[in-house]
Amino acid sequence: MQRPLLPCWLLIAMLAALPIRPVGAESRLRLSTTTSTEESGLLAAILPRFEQRFGIRVEVIAVGSGKALKLAENGDVDAVLSHAPELERRFLEAGLGVNPRSVMENDFVLVGPPSDPAGVRNAATVAEAMGKIAAARAPFLSRGDESGTHQKEKALWRAAGIEPKGEWYLSAGLGMGEVLRMAQERRAYTLSDRGTFAAYRAKGDLAIVHEGDPALANPYTVIAVNPARHRHVHYVEAMILIAWLTSPEGQEQIGAFRVGGQALFRPTAIPPQ
Amino acid sequence: METGSFRTALELLATLDPDVTSALAVSLEVAAISTVLAALLGCPLGFLVATRDFRGRWLAEVALRTATALPTVVVGLVTYALLSRSGPLGMLGLLYTRTAMVLGETILVTPLIAALTMAVVSGADPRIEETALTLGASRTRAALTVLAEMKRGLMAALATGFGRLISELGIALMVGGNIRGVTRTMTTAIALETAKGDFALAFALGCLLLAVALVVNAAVAAWSLMVPGARPC
DSSP states (O other): OOTTHHHHHHHHHHHHTSSOOOOTTOEEEEEEEOHHHHHTTHHHHHHHHHHHHHOEEEEEEEOOHHHHHHHHHHTSSSEEEEOOHHHHHHHHHTTSEEEEEEEEEEEEEEEEOTTOTTOGGGOSSHHHHHHHHHHHTOOEEEOOSOOHHHHHHHHHHHHTTOOOOSTTEEEOOOOHHHHHHHHHHHTOEEEEEHHHHHHOTTOTTOEEEEOOOGGGEEEEEEEEEOTTTOTTSOHHHHHHHHHHHTSHHHHHHHHHOEETTEEOOEEOSSOOO | OOHHHHHHHHHHHHTTOHHHHHHHHHHHHHHHHHHHHHHHHHHHHHHHHHHOOOTTHHHHHHHHHHHTTOOHHHHHHHHHHHHSTTSTTGGGOOTTSHHHHHHHHHHHHHHHHHHHHHHHHHTSOTHHHHHHHHTTOOHHHHHHHHHHHTHHHHHHHHHHHHHHHHTOOHHHHHHHTTOTTTTOOHHHHHHHHHHTTOHHHHHHHHHHHHHHHHHHHHHHHHHHHHSTTOOOO
């Protein structure tokens, strides 16, 4: 029975020939990040400049902040750009990441149907606004995916002293764009980062019903995966990316990024003079 | 849907936008390699289950048929757990590469091709194998003779497997990571554009995907007609 070995050798030969492309002089970096930085188009706009200048190709894996940090914890990426301060604090305390730098911020906005059935527009604070939604039992759509936005939403309910429960509270388990689409279809309120909301092209008649409360701040932090924990990570490349993102050039690029004429992210790495 | 944005989407396709061509290339590459690997594993497996008498053959048949219903997210999850740096095969560093996608897709579609091969071979005249053996062929040689006789049915099985793979989303997303230009396929690009609310581009990509499936199936149908002994459908 000599012949049956042939398929095995073919299999091995094909596996060996699989697309592990030679990278040559170019090196590679994997960045896990939140859906907002990808779906708003920010990273696609600013990273080519970085890649060209340093010859480091950045592979972006866009998931919720919770999962982005989990990928970093598992060592499946080299750096993480997220917006979940509480999760990031725990991530750093556990020794999973090093060299955190704040990069930029935007803010969250409460969006909902323009008819505003719960009367949220009159609220003075976001806590009051959340209270009105709960009191009116108006449909509220939660991301429900442990993303940075979901973390923020849970914190806002806690701060308002409300435990969201009942038929009016819908947990989607989806990304920001999909939740915006669902909110529009279901005539529901939801919490969104301003960037994704501004960039979302099919928002129909969803409107911002509350904004501007300091509690709605949304800071983004970049962290390198601890190279002592995962020896294989591209630590130096990660640090070059962090350096560039927080450099005058990177910060200027972030500040100059516009969608429909609107700036979406405010650079925060360099304190103003 | 705005007509303007749909026109833009068609322009992106017509001008062979690099993002679109790369997603198409990744889809084709992963689906084609996975189909070939799944055929190399699945055809012999299906043949053996169909033609050999052994204890538990009935169980093997049921297991194969059940495995054709494997949910893609489960295969994705298992492949992810295997390949993650924190998993048993983590040292290979394969997660979020096309190789990882090929591995997952091959796991997904091998049972399908095996089950279809089983059905095709069960319908074959048992005298083919007997005759080949009588004429002095080795068992492998005889098996190949049977498979060659059944090549139209097998080709249809491969086309079905390819069709399942090129339209697959769960595994591609979970172990490929939807990295632009590297592991972004037609389906993960459609999912992303839908999430961004760009329905026009998502829809245009969907049309392109269908066109690919059409070309492949038309090629298989044309080939079947040219094979000696073909009956017009």
